[in-house]
Amino acid sequence: MKKVISIEGMSCKHCAMRVENSLKALDEDAKVKVNLKKNEAVFSSKNGIKDEQIKNAIEEVGYQVISIE
Template sequence: MKQVINIEGMSCNHCVARVEEALAPLEGMKKVKVNFKKGQAVVKYDEQLLNETTLVSTVNDLGFKASV
């Protein structure tokens, strides 16, 4: 499944790297691409192993505000 996650609070490319590094190892994650200018992450994942709630909470745990 492909999903766009809106992310508020990213201020630099280091933030982008933190989000990508947090999402990439999640079980079922296939691809993660974070766009700083758009304030979004586009992810592809196996919906049998991963869900929107986990994606959003993972980003929120980093101190950002995420929504789908």
């Protein structure tokens, strides 16, 4: 499962790292790549992580999820 997540509120590398760590906490085997310039993250996991779990993880560290595709 590959998800592209649009995120609002990231402004620096530290922000991107917080988002990356929050997503890796959902599935330590997942591949996560955060693109600060595009304000998005790509989350790839073989486990059944739900969109709501992704949204909650990102919002818990202080950023807003705009969309998950």
